[in-house]
Amino acid sequence: MASFQIRFLLRNGIAALCAVSLCAPPALAQSVLRDAETEAFFDEISRPIVAASGLDPANVDIVLINDKSVNAFVAGGQTVYIHSGLINTASTANEVQGVIAHELGHIEGGHVIRYGDGMKAASGISIASLVLAAAAIAAGAAEAGMAIMQAGQRAAIGKFLAFSRVQESVADASGARYLSKAGITGRGSVNFFKKLQNHEFRLGIPQEDSYDRTHPLSGERITVLEDTYKADPAWEAPINPKWESDFQRIKAKLQGYIADPNATLRDYPETNTSVAGHYARAYAWHKAAYPDKALNEANILVSRNPDDPYFLELQGQILLESGRPKDALASLRRAVDLTSNQPLIAAIFGHALIATEDKNNLTEAERVLRSAVAKDNNNPFAWYQLGVVYEANGDTPRAALASAERYLMEGAPQLALPNAA
Template identity: 25%
Template sequence: MKKILLACSLGLCTSLAQAQSVDFNSTPQFDVPEIGSGVGLLDQQKERAIGEKVYREVHKQLPVTQNPWIEDRLTLVFSHILSQTQLSQPVGLLLINDAQINAFAVPGGLFALNAGLINSARNMDEVAGVMAHEIAHVSQRHYSRSQEAFKGQGLLSLAGILVGAIVASQADGDVGAAVMMGSQAALMDKQLTYSRNQEREADRIGMQYMYRAGFNPQSMADFFEVMHRATSRVSFLPDFWLTHPLTTERMSEARLRANQLPVVKTSLVDQDFEILRWYSRVLSGQATELQLNSMVAQKNYAAELALVSLHIQQGDFSAAQKLLDEAHKQNATHALFIILQTDVLLGQNKISDALNAVRSSAIVMPENRALNYKYAEALIRNKDYAQAQIILQRFLQLNPRDVSGWRLMLQMANADRDATFRSINVLRYRAEVEYWTGNEENAIKSLLQAERIAKDSKSLSATIKQRVDQMQKERMLKI
């Protein structure tokens, strides 16, 4: 069955049914409005709690790609754009393993991109345009303003509808249709109608954000055209998409706005983006071995690394190493090369060699999460648990929602059989993994079990109880 493509109410794919008049002859404006809290708007703390709730729900219901290198690469671009706003640190930036071109944002600063968006973009500036659009939705507090427009429908309900719509888009056509025929579909349709001007506002302000961050504003208009071509090839679309198409007016407005701004050059050959795109295609199952072999024959470095990743998935470490030896001739210092080389050596149980492959780069770049997580993984395999824990805790203090970090902490606790409080720590770290991947009930059960085991240690028991209380309180938010 064909998948149903769904337009999220505040996602990039939500579009305009009619165009307002815009003065394209005026001087470009850079005094971007920041809509702060106002009468009737939710306070930022509540928005953040909602953002974290949806973060957990998205992990539970959607195939989130857990890959520190891709996450860090996208976050770097995202942070450049975010720095042009007055927004606080976001809840997170997630990559969804979905071939459709889409993105969405929710209150509190949760942003998500589909793998299909990365795979379809031609350069990082096009991805930056999507990010800027979604950041503008949050900076202008569109969800909070929507709540004011729809009395009786809470902001959390609107966020829940967003998650439901995205989940439906993952489903078989009949299942997706059934979801969208419910009461949520009716409210979603109303919300789409209301958000037309918000979409225009997100286009306009997002373009200013991306330009000020150094990205080419023409790329936002370019990617609108990519989206338009992609949707025109689909044989079946839901009614509410057809009533709110990606109009030529919206594409024209974006192009005219971009033409007002000074020229920003986009590199015709961006090897780092090519690496990102082909690596993402492998992880999302959108690249074939035949495709990659054809490119490898032409000494394409991005394809070489992507094919190495595919061989690692297949457990063919010998073939992966052979390709890495070839890639080494072009660039042996790229972070992904080092990570993949370490993976191959760990897969071959060459622990000492794996440590040597990643150690120096991780130490020289202590802020590089992907390299340091791979270093921590090698340290765990080498039974150097104390050093691994120092590295992992450093990043988890910065972002306690980091599922990859908690999984490594759990791996470490399971491996360190001589550790004091080992069974307690296994339960605590498992609880964090469960909690941030949306399994709230299991997380609380794990912590309650840890609390019972730790009853003879008053300080540890109190710490665990405090975390249990916090989880139970946050769990009360219902989507």
């Protein structure tokens, strides 16, 4: 599928702190969506917030997860994971910035590292109640012992939930501080929490008490945040028109990629002649196996802006995946040049060069793909294509090494090991 690449995120036995409370716990294996334009967008809108948090923007990653639930989380390190469902639910880039700011609060506060503190405190209560219950049962008071045990378990759970709610409130306050320092309005943050509150109403989630929840009620958070944000000079700061325009592009192409084509064509009918409209339909038609219609939408975008690398990338990949790799080369080569060899786009270009089955293209393919993995080592697709080049050139050791790198990134060490050996 054009532009987006998928890899799997594996998480075993690590804590994850969610930004919202409308989702199931993150799965142990989820697919990561990688797209050059989307990653550049996340980097651009998050950079001033990350800097305001005191972290180094070069060390913070925003990763898109293919999951329709409305959620964002951190799971150790300096990576913020955002579900595709959150992007679909958000109306503005400013709303997404509010979520990112909150998650950065978890990172700066070391909340994942301190997760064990809350578990330890709760476990202490639980163990103490078990000891008292055992003593009561041993003394012949079985019913009293069971009551002590149940009360202790409730107290332990309550202790942990209270710990979690405090962390969420701290992350809210930290996020507000970062947005203020960056001169970015908190309107989006408040608006997104209002969306969550409306969703809670529709789900019938009680709004009276947050005692048995990991997060404060959205209504409670809105009240606190509105008071904080409205007193801040940045509240009246205008939104960045480029970020908002770019967000509509990102949102459209994401829907076109993951949603049913009929749903996308309904939401972005042909009467919608915006960039977002053409973007969404190009992906929908391509996904529905109408390459000519998809290419027509991409051609319109390129005609509007011949130097937009992401339009050229889309045009080239539709041609490539429609069985026309030779025709795709000019667009992809230009996209690579315009982005200074952006690794994800370079990997697609390398694939197109290989797909022409012209041995004269292998030298360029090797150069482009080696540059791609040097800039982004965590790209199994690029490693696979590089391995194909090495194999075609008879360089079996390097082909095996490339395969080992690829399988390690795909979470298949049993396949990586024989290649590494």
